[in-house]
Amino acid sequence: MDLPGPVVAAVRGARRILVLTGAGMSAESGVxxxxxxxxxxxxxxxxxxxxxxxxxxxxxxxxxxxxxxxxxxxxxVAPNAGHRALAELATHRDVTIVTQNVDDLHERAGSEVAAHLHGSxxxxxxxxxxxxxxxxxxxxxxxxxxxxxxxxxxxxxxxxxxxVWFGEMLPEAAVATTEAAIEALEPGDVCLVVGTSGIVFPAAGYPAMALAEGATVIEVNPVDTDITDMCHHAIRGTAANVLPALVSAVA
Ligand SMILES: NC(=O)c1ccc[n+]([C@@H]2O[C@H](COP(=O)([O-])OP(=O)(O)OC[C@H]3O[C@@H](n4cnc5c(N)ncnc54)[C@H](O)[C@@H]3O)[C@@H](O)[C@H]2O)c1
Ligand SMILES: [Zn+2]
CATH class of the missing domain: 3.30.1600.10 (SIR2/SIRT2 'Small Domain')
Known part of the structure; x- marks a missing residue:
């Protein structure tokens, strides 16, 4: 798939990339x-x-x-091309993955996950x-x-x-790691938001915090979500289609 030029330029120019993933990340694996x-x-x-x-x-x-x-x-099930692409992205850029997913598909694709916000x-x-x-x-x-x-x-x-069940506290360490990763973002860095509907808080608030740090926020989702309006770029496609294209743009 062809990505818009400004998206490619943003990812190429980023020093750090914070990736926030939700259930859509694993949908093409069959979860x-x-x-x-x-x-x-x-x-x-x-x-x-x-x-x-x-x-x-x-x-x-x-x-x-x-x-x-x-x-x-x-x-x-197995990790999909999107999970594998993020593992490869980490060989080119400083990548931090924060997920709401309770599966271990990022890890099985070879990524280190900084925080499992909703447990495992x-x-x-x-x-x-x-x-x-x-x-x-x-x-x-x-x-x-x-x-x-x-x-x-x-x-x-x-x-x-x-x-983490609805109504329970998020693991403190996962929240602290995530907030530190957001605070480390600088203008020119990128926050990629993949496969989350943006309605479960506090995870849904993180893209806005990344925006406030000056990061370029890019959404990857087949449909509009509650956070689409605040993103700099919204790529309409699936994780397994879009993420490999993004990686080949910087590799
Ligand atoms: N795999 C998992 O671990 C898993 C699965 C289901 C739910 N959950 C839990 O459910 C809660 C729901 O929040 P959520 O925002 O993660 O999920 P969600 O179900 O609310 O939203 C999923 C989002 O993914 C998008 N999507 C669907 N297919 C996609 C694809 N192939 N590529 C990219 N995006 C795609 C949808 O349009 C939607 O916006 C979370 O707390 C999470 O812990 C986890
Ligand atoms: Zn006991």
Whole structure:
């Protein structure tokens, strides 16, 4: 794909590139975004109701079954050309990746992720005593509606996914790392915003903070979002199409 000249020039001229990624980054790997229709067993459930401390308190096996299925799904898929392009971009520029994704596809493509703002699916921990769980959880190869969570060896509590549920605090270290990366941006640097709808805060506020530091903000998304208006450039395309083109422009 051909990118607009000013976008190519901005990326070429940048010393630092801060990349903010959301669920759309992994869509072409086959990990559905939250706003894509829920399929199969969960089609009548809104993720914003499943991914909450209340849902977990009400019915741990129901919530765990959904996460166990997502975990299985993520393990089964591979990084896409967009993930690989960002790993390559880091060989040409100073790249910091901050993601809202709970999958590990950036890492598997060879990138270092500075911050997982919403935690990681793979980092399981006890819901009661918070002890990390390092056993191998039993996952179902087919979706099931209920699955008993693993049991904490330390206290016998239920083991939960290491993700941030709606209404929970973001990991402090991830937020601090992200804010420091934004503050390090200088005029001429670039903030790339890939595959996020820009409605889940505080992540949705980061592009505006990058703008305030003088960075050139570039959105990569097939459709308009809540942040499109404030971006310098909006590239209408998918992560797997646009990011390789961006990298070849600077390589
Ligand atoms: N893979 C994952 O880890 C995963 C998947 C689903 C949801 N989530 C969680 O859901 C929350 C929702 O926020 P969000 O903004 O990340 O996701 P979102 O579902 O709100 O928005 C996804 C965005 O990606 C765009 N998009 C879809 N396909 C794309 C593609 N191929 N290339 C580029 N963009 C594409 C959509 O237009 C949309 O704007 C986050 O908190 C995140 O933790 C994570
Ligand atoms: Zn415990």
């Amino acid at each position: 559905p975004t939250f706003r894509d229709a829920q399929s199969g067993l969960w089609e009548n459930f809104d993720p914003s109701q499943l991914a909450t401390p209340d849902a977990w308190a009400d019915d741990p096996p129901f919530v765990w079954a959904w996460y166990a299925w997502r975990l299985h799904l993520v393990r089964d 699916l793979t980092e399981l921990r006890c819901a009661d005593c918070h002890e990390p769980y390092d056993g191998e959880p039993t996952l179902s190869p087919e979706p099931v509606k209920r699955l008993d969570p693993e049991t904490c060896a330390a206290c016998g509590g239920d083991v939960r996914p290491g993700v």
